[in-house]
Amino acid sequence: MGSLSQWIVDEAEKMGFDACGIACATALDKESAHMEQWLEEEHEGEMGYLTRNREKRYDPRLLVEGTKSIVTVLYNYFPKQQLGDGEHFKIAKYAYGADYHDVLKRKMRLLLERIETQTGKLEGTRIFVDSAPVLDRAWAVRCGLGFIGKNTMLIHPSLSLIASRNQEPPTTPTNPLSMIASRNQEPSTSPNIPLSMIASRNQEPSATPINPLSMIASRNQEPPATPNNPLSMIASRNQEPSATPINPLSMIASRNHQSLSTPHHQFLTAGRSQRQGGGSFFFIGHLFLPLDLTETGQVLTNRCGRCTRCLDACPTGALEAPFHIDARKCISYLTIEYKGSLDGHDPTLFKGWMYGCDICQDVCPYNRFALPNVEPEFQPSDQLLAMREKDWKSLSKDEFEALFKHSAVQRAGFEGLKRNIDFISGGELRNAVHDDE
Ligand code: SF4
Numbered sequence: 001m002g003s004l005s006q007w008i009v010d011e012a013e014k015m016g017f018d019a020c021g022i023a024c025a026t027a028l029d030k031e032s033a034h035m036e037q038w039l040e041e042e043h044e045g046e047m048g049y050l051t052r053n054r055e056k057r058y059d060p061r062l063l064v065e066g067t068k069s070i071v072t073v074l075y076n077y078f079p080k081q082q083l084g085d086g087e088h089f090k091i092a093k094y095a096y097g098a099d100y101h102d103v104l105k106r107k108m109r110l111l112l113e114r115i116e117t118q119t120g121k122l123e124g125t126r127i128f129v130d131s132a133p134v135l136d137r138a139w140a141v142r143c144g145l146g147f148i149g150k151n152t153m154l155i156h157p158s159l160s161l162i163a164s165r166n167q168e169p170p171t172t173p174t175n176p177l178s179m180i181a182s183r184n185q186e187p188s189t190s191p192n193i194p195l196s197m198i199a200s201r202n203q204e205p206s207a208t209p210i211n212p213l214s215m216i217a218s219r220n221q222e223p224p225a226t227p228n229n230p231l232s233m234i235a236s237r238n239q240e241p242s243a244t245p246i247n248p249l250s251m252i253a254s255r256n257h258q259s260l261s262t263p264h265h266q267f268l269t270a271g272r273s274q275r276q277g278g279g280s281f282f283f284i285g286h287l288f289l290p291l292d293l294t295e296t297g298q299v300l301t302n303r304c305g306r307c308t309r310c311l312d313a314c315p316t317g318a319l320e321a322p323f324h325i326d327a328r329k330c331i332s333y334l335t336i337e338y339k340g341s342l343d344g345h346d347p348t349l350f351k352g353w354m355y356g357c358d359i360c361q362d363v364c365p366y367n368r369f370a371l372p373n374v375e376p377e378f379q380p381s382d383q384l385l386a387m388r389e390k391d392w393k394s395l396s397k398d399e400f401e402a403l404f405k406h407s408a409v410q411r412a413g414f415e416g417l418k419r420n421i422d423f424i425s426g427g428e429l430r431n432a433v434h435d436d437e
């Protein structure tokens with residue numbers, strides 16, 4: 001790895017990112033073919049923004065002119081304790097704390113500043129956290145940070161898994177060398193639609209992405225999901241409404257550092273943290289840089305083997321086949337992006353999820369390697385922890401704002417969340433939103 005590339009990866013990890021990798025900015029030809037097929041099947045539902053700016057989505061050099069390299073970071077958001085265990089209503093884990101778009105962008109701005117201490121001021125840089133037509137997971141794979149699972153999520157293998165061949169990932173061979181392939185061997189992946197994070201800001205790019213003034217000029221466009229960070233708001237105003245979460249942060253975790261010494265581990269760890277945590281509960285962020293950097297990662301092949309737990313567990317059948325998701329059936333899409341009536345769906349299939357859904361991640365054996373994040377901003381408030389089903393059913397707008405002022409849940413909004421609570425409660429609160437107003 002080139003010395004600057006190595007420095008960036010090391011610096012990112014010192015700053016608390018869980019993993020960092022670098023890839024050359026080129027067209028995503030193979031990945032775009034999957035996406036095109038997915039769109040052709042109209043599985044995107046009402047996320048019409050996914051059909052726009054396709055060329056820019058498939059080639060970062062068209063999205064941000066002059067981009068030569070993409071630095072991808074992962075940030076753990078797996079919580080210490082899960083909300084909604086038992087009979088309670090559930091929220092996707094990525095939305096327990098502050099809005100990840102704002103938090104991660106702030107941290108990435110600091111990383112960019114650190115890089116500029118080595119390079120001097122860079123023109124034409126951009127930071128994207130689910131905030132533009134960027135195929136997040138495809139870039140994470142290209143940067144060597146994981147593989148796409150059958151649940152369409154990026155799976156970041158645990159170092160402990162890699163280090164110990166006897167550990168049980170899913171059901172497949174555990175030879176780390178089998179995970180690595182030349183890029184031509186990369187199996188077909190998902191269309192990289194972050195459905196677990198459907199509420200994330202899959203936003204359209206600005207016409208001139210590198211000119212802050214043009215970004216400010218278009219404020220009439222869709223507001224960001226969360227209002228708390230003016231800088232990130234300006235940056236993302238040009239973008240289409242969010243879809244959400246993939247899905248993704250814990251930078252300081254006191255993880256047991258893994259010491260790997262065998263040569264074939266060296267390149268696996270070159271672009272990633274020495275922490276042991278793995279799985280799919282990571283936020284993904286990208287720095288687009290006008291720098292020729294050395295690629296850091298080896299692309300990992302899919303490693304699901306014969307496992308089908310995510311497909312078997314998906315209650316609505318949204319995971320129709322490996323790597324193939326129909327957003328229109330997905331609880332994440334339906335509870336966040338979809339604005340219409342949920343009549344016609346079966347509330348019992350929602351399994352108590354009122355915002356997003358983590359089922360296909362919770363059952364994934366790779367998430368056995370998830371470690372709790374220690375990011376203060378991602379911790380749920382005491383007020384949120386105290387909420388019970390009866391409290392959700394009587395939620396007022398003021399309570400909603402107090403609970404979710406700086407949260408990605410703003411994406412659904414008060415009325416959207418009430419609609420979902422009403423629906424999963426079996427319709428008993430059908431008129432509650434209006435009564436509360
Ligand atoms: S409904 Fe839930 S389990 Fe099924 S694909 Fe969507 S997020 Fe995954």
Ligand code: SF4
Pocket residue numbers: 149150151152170303304307308309310311360363364365366
């Ligand atoms: S649950 Fe099994 S099949 Fe699904 S992504 Fe995880 S390892 Fe792959």
